[in-house]
Every structure is written in C-alpha cells, then in structure tokens.
Amino acid sequence: MDTRTAVRVVSLSKKYNKSDKMALSNLNLSINKGEIYGFLGPNGAGKSTTIRLLMNFLQPTKGEMYIDDRLVGSNSNIYKNVGYLSGDFVAYPKLTGKQFLDYMSAYSLKENDQKYISSLAKRMDIDLSKKIGSLSKGNRQKIGIIQAMMNKPDVLILDEPTSGLDPLKQEVFYELIAEAKKSGAGIFFSSHNLAEVQKICDRVGIIREGVLVHESTLSDLELGATQTFEITFINKPPLAQLKKIKGVSHLELKDKDVILHLNGEVTPLISELAKYRVLKINSRELDLENEFMRFYEKGSNK
Amino acid sequence: MIKIIYWHIKQRKMFIFWWSLAIIGFIGLNLAFYPSFKDQADQLEKAFSQLSDTAIAFFSDTGEFFSPEGYLSSQVFYLVLPMLLSILSITLSNSQFAKEERDGTLELLLSKPISRIKLLNVKIASSLSILIGIGSIATLSIIVICKIVKIDVPLLNIALASLMSTIFAITIASITYMLNALGSFGRAASIGIASAVALVGYILSSLLTVVSWLEWPAKALPFYYYRPAEILTSSYNWRNLAYYLMVIFSCYIISIFAFRKRDIG
Numbered sequence: 339m340d341t342r343t344a345v346r347v348v349s350l351s352k353k354y355n356k357s358d359k360m361a362l363s364n365l366n367l368s369i370n371k372g373e374i375y376g377f378l379g380p381n382g383a384g385k386s387t388t389i390r391l392l393m394n395f396l397q398p399t400k401g402e403m404y405i406d407d408r409l410v411g412s413n414s415n416i417y418k419n420v421g422y423l424s425g426d427f428v429a430y431p432k433l434t435g436k437q438f439l440d441y442m443s444a445y446s447l448k449e450n451d452q453k454y455i456s457s458l459a460k461r462m463d464i465d466l467s468k469k470i471g472s473l474s475k476g477n478r479q480k481i482g483i484i485q486a487m488m489n490k491p492d493v494l495i496l497d498e499p500t501s502g503l504d505p506l507k508q509e510v511f512y513e514l515i516a517e518a519k520k521s522g523a524g525i526f527f528s529s530h531n532l533a534e535v536q537k538i539c540d541r542v543g544i545i546r547e548g549v550l551v552h553e554s555t556l557s558d559l560e561l562g563a564t565q566t567f568e569i570t571f572i573n574k575p576p577l578a579q580l581k582k583i584k585g586v587s588h589l590e591l592k593d594k595d596v597i598l599h600l601n602g603e604v605t606p607l608i609s610e611l612a613k614y615r616v617l618k619i620n621s622r623e624l625d626l627e628n629e630f631m632r633f634y635e636k637g638s639n640k
Numbered sequence: 641m642i643k644i645i646y647w648h649i650k651q652r653k654m655f656i657f658w659w660s661l662a663i664i665g666f667i668g669l670n671l672a673f674y675p676s677f678k679d680q681a682d683q684l685e686k687a688f689s690q691l692s693d694t695a696i697a698f699f700s701d702t703g704e705f706f707s708p709e710g711y712l713s714s715q716v717f718y719l720v721l722p723m724l725l726s727i728l729s730i731t732l733s734n735s736q737f738a739k740e741e742r743d744g745t746l747e748l749l750l751s752k753p754i755s756r757i758k759l760l761n762v763k764i765a766s767s768l769s770i771l772i773g774i775g776s777i778a779t780l781s782i783i784v785i786c787k788i789v790k791i792d793v794p795l796l797n798i799a800l801a802s803l804m805s806t807i808f809a810i811t812i813a814s815i816t817y818m819l820n821a822l823g824s825f826g827r828a829a830s831i832g833i834a835s836a837v838a839l840v841g842y843i844l845s846s847l848l849t850v851v852s853w854l855e856w857p858a859k860a861l862p863f864y865y866y867r868p869a870e871i872l873t874s875s876y877n878w879r880n881l882a883y884y885l886m887v888i889f890s891c892y893i894i895s896i897f898a899f900r901k902r903d904i905g
Contacts, residue, residue, distance in 0.1 A: 390904075397903055428744040429745065
C-alpha cells in the first residue's frame with residue numbers, strides 16, 4: 339500500500355493584495371493516495387483559491403503545501419503526475435481536440451498514449467477532430483477531463499470538474515474518478531454540488547469564508563446528520579419519554595402522529611418505541627443537504 | 641523546449657504569413673516608385689528643402705529624400721519598418737503572454753511540469769524566432785526590390801539597417817514582456833506603454849534638430865539610438881548597440897524575477 343499523502347496543506351493562508359480580508363485562513367488538510375476528498379463550499383468560500391495555491395498559480399501569504407510529499411513551488415516536476423481541471427476550462431479555440439492534447443503532451447514531458455486517449459474520448463462521447471472553438475461548454479469540459487486524465491496521474495486536482503456536463507456524462511466522469519482511485523490516485527475534488535460529493539467522496543471538508551469549518555469521513559457525517567421520523571402511535575404518544583431519548587432535537591405532535599428529529603444512532607429510539615403500541619414509522623431519507631446547510635447557517639448567524 | 645517553440649510557431653503560421661505579406665507589400669509600395677523620382681532627384685530635393693526643418697525631421701534622418709540612402713531611409717528604415725516591426729512585436733508579445741493570462745490558458749500550461757522561468761523563456765524564444773523570421777523576410781524583400789528598382793546602396797548596409805530595425809523591435813518586445821511579467825499593468829496598459837516608448841522616442845528624436853533640450857529625454861528612449869541613415873552610409877557608431885542589448889537584458893532579468901513569484905490571473 340502506498341503510504342504517501344497525495345496532497346498535504348499546512349497552515350495555509352492567503353490574502354489578496356487588493357483585499358483586506360483573508361481569502362484563506364490557516365487551512366490544514368491531508369489527502370491520502372487512493373482517497374477521494376470532497377471540498378465543499380459555496381462560491382467565494384475559498385475552494386478555488388486553495389486549488390490555485392496548490393497548482394502554484396497563487397503565492398501563499400503563509401503556510402506550505404505538498405503534492406506527493408514534495409513542496410509546492412520547489413520544483414515544477416511535481417506536476418508531472420498531476421492532472422488538473424478547472425470548472426471553467428478554457429483551451430485554444432483554433433485547435434482541434436487532438437491538436438490541443440498533442441500540444442499539452444509537449445508540456446507534459448510524456449508521449450501521449452493515443453489508445454488510452456481514444457478510449458477516454460469514446461467514453462466521454464467527444465469528437466477530437468473538431469475545433470475546440472466550435473464545441474459547446476459541456477463538450478469543451480470533456481476535452482478538459484481527457485487532458486487531466488490522459489497521463490494516468492497519481493494526483494488529481496479538480497475544481498468543480500462536472501460543470502457543464504450532462505447527467506449521463508457526469509456518470510461516466512464518476513466512473514473515471516473511481517477507476518483512478520482504484521489505481522491508487524489521490525483525488526482532491528472541489529464542488530458545491532452536495533449530491534455528487536455524497537456519491538463519490540470518501541471524506542469531505544466544508545469551507546466557509548476561507549476557514550475549514552468541518553472535516554470528516556462521509557460515514558461520520560452521515561452518523562452526525564439529522565434524521566426525521568414520522569411515528570404514528572395507536573394510543574396517546576409518550577411525548578415526555580420521547581424527549582428524553584439521546585439525540586432527539588425536535589418533537590412535533592399532530593394528533594397521534596409525532597415528527598421527531600434525531601441525531602446519531604437510532605437504537606435508543608427503537609428501544610423506547612418497543613415499549614409502546616406503534617402503528618407506523620416513516621423515516622425520511624438521510625439528506626446531507628441539511629448538514630451542509632447547518633454549517634453555513636452557523637456562519638450566517640454569527 | 642524546441643518542440644514547444646515549434647508548436648508556438650506552428651500555431652501562428654497564418655499570423656506569420658499575413659504579417660510577412662503586409663511587410664513585403666508596404667516595402668514594395670514604398671520603394672517601387674524610386675525609378676520615377678531618380679532622374680529628377682535634384683529638383684525634387686530642392687522643392688523638399690522648402691519644407692520646415694520639423695517636417696523634414698519627421699520623415700528623414702538624413703535631411704535628404706532622393707539620394708539612394710536618403711530615399712531608402714525615409715521610405716523604409718526611418719519610420720515604416722521599425723514601426724511595423726514594433727507593432728508586430730507588441731501584438732505578438734501580448735498574444736503570447738497577456739492574452740493567455742487573461743484567457744486562462746497560461747494556468748493550463750503552468751499546470752504541466754514546466755517552471756515559470758522555462759515557460760517565459762519558451763514564450764520569449766518563440767516571439768524572438770517569429771520576429772527574426774519576419775525581419776529576415778523584410779531584409780530579403782528590401783534587397784530584392786532595391787536590386788529591381790536599382791537603389792544603389794551596399795547590400796551589407798541594407799542588411800545591417802534591417803537588422804537594426806529588428807533589434808529595435810526586439811527591444812520594444814522585451815519592454816512589453818517585462819510589463820506583462822510584472823502583471824500589475826494589464827494588457828491594455830502594456831500595449832499603451834510599449835507603444836508610447838516607441839512612438840514618443842520617434843517624436844523626440846525627430847524634433848531634436850529643432851528643439852535641442854529634448855536630447856536628454858530622447859536619449860532615454862530606444863529610438864534615439866536607431867539611426868538607419870548612418871548605417872546605410874557606413875557611419876553608424878556600433879557602440880549604440882550596447883544600449884539595446886542592455887535594455888533587452890535588463891527587461892529579461894526583471895521579467896524573470898517578476899514572473900517567478902507572482903499571482904497568475
């Protein structure tokens with residue numbers, strides 16, 4: 339097993355020259371090889387700033403970053419095994435997809451594996467003989483995905499990579515990401531689309547106003563997430579007893595129906611309900627959207 | 641690196657083609673009428689001498705318009721060629737650098753294993769290759785047209801005057817690159833400043849014959865040291881070349897240091 343970290347960020351801060359505010363404050367994070375890390379946050383939270391710092395497009399005000407355990411800024415060769423894609427992918431409009439990928443290979447110090455590129459193009463359903471300028475945003479993004487993945491990188495740094503892709507191609511992209519993970523790549527994936535993070539990431543970090551406000555595995559996040567139960571009792575609901583259950587945060591009574599919000603394990607609730615005659619239990623599907631919003635509401639209430 | 645430079649040049653083949661065609665056209669158009677003037681050179685020279693010194697100074701660095709050297713200098717080397725090559729150099733430097741930074745493709749290139757210094761060198765080398773290429777095409781076309789219309793100036797002097805026009809344009813390109821590498825000016829400002837350096841230098845140097853105190857500000861600008869008529873008449877002080885080399889070298893060093901550690905975009 340590869341024990342190296344794919345990406346490591348230590349006390350990273352960034353303040354832009356023309357701004358009084360910190361765009362990023364004391365960020366610490368680490369992404370392992372074979373792991374997909376989802377970096378969540380709304381526009382302007384600091385996701386792209388973090389990625390642009392990692393790619394050495396921006397200079398940090400403070401802190402250090404490592405890719406493949408090598409210090410960012412020390413040597414450009416660290417990007418030899420890095421695939422990068424931004425959400426607003428731009429390329430040279432006068433070049434065809436194939437010409438563009440050949441041009442990129444001149445910079446990559448690697449010969450293109452044409453067979454692999456053709457297979458990627460086929461899976462993404464894109465014609466590489468067309469000029470990039472004539473392609474739609476979604477199709478341009480597909481070219482971007484191919485350029486990021488064509489060298490089978492060990493580290494993928496992706497800034498909202500599915501923007502513009504139709505749902506079918508998003509699925510293909512998730513498959514490609516899963517394959518990269520399986521072959522041991524570490525993937526840093528920024529998004530504001532919670533559903534896709536829920537779908538593919540092992541771990542999530544939530545960033546707000548340049549500060550990492552939460553970091554956990556997806557299963558921990560799910561464990562901490564609020565679940566909603568609708569319970570119909572045959573007799574009068576035992577409200578006082580239900581209130582005492584560990585993790586119950588909200589109780590609502592409608593005749594013999596109770597709507598209950600629960601954080602954490604459901605075992606105490608089931609044990610308590612076993613004491614009563616219960617007609618029906620409905621559990622609403624776990625939604626991380628609420629969790630995600632919780633971190634933001636905390637911020638806006640400050 | 642050679643492969644990347646080749647790619648850059650290949651990407652701009654139509655740009656190179658149209659610029660070469662335009663320069664050949666301009667040169668051809670300016671020199672083609674020499675045979676018509678040659679026989680009446682003395683009379684025309686007398687008529688032109690009636691013009692004010694200022695007017696003469698703006699079009700000729702010899703004060704002559706119809707001697708072979710005077711004609712060649714006033715019609716091609718004093719204004720047309722250096723200005724065309726300067727426009728080319730500013731356009732080229734901006735499209736290679738500032739435009740790529742604005743469009744976001746510079747970031748794409750820097751996401752590959754290439755250092756900023758190497759990327760800057762690649763951009764400079766490809767601009768230089770294109771400028772030298774088009775400069776050489778201009779030189780060849782001047783020599784051929786001079787032969788055809790029988791402008792009797794030594795070929796070596798024509799080649800050296802063309803070379804100096806190209807060096808002047810390279811100097812303007814290096815200033816443009818430096819402004820782009822510094823990054824705080826923006827594309828429009830770098831075009832404006834580089835154009836002003838070329839144009840104000842031309843205006844100040846031309847006015848020197850009538851306003852002597854302009855000598856000091858003129859001396860700071862590249863055009864002052866560009867004296868094609870002296871090259872055509874073999875009287876040029878080649879130590880002036882040191883000024884250009886110094887400016888080009890200084891701009892290059894500043895570009896490297898400025899671009900090495902600045903924010904992109």
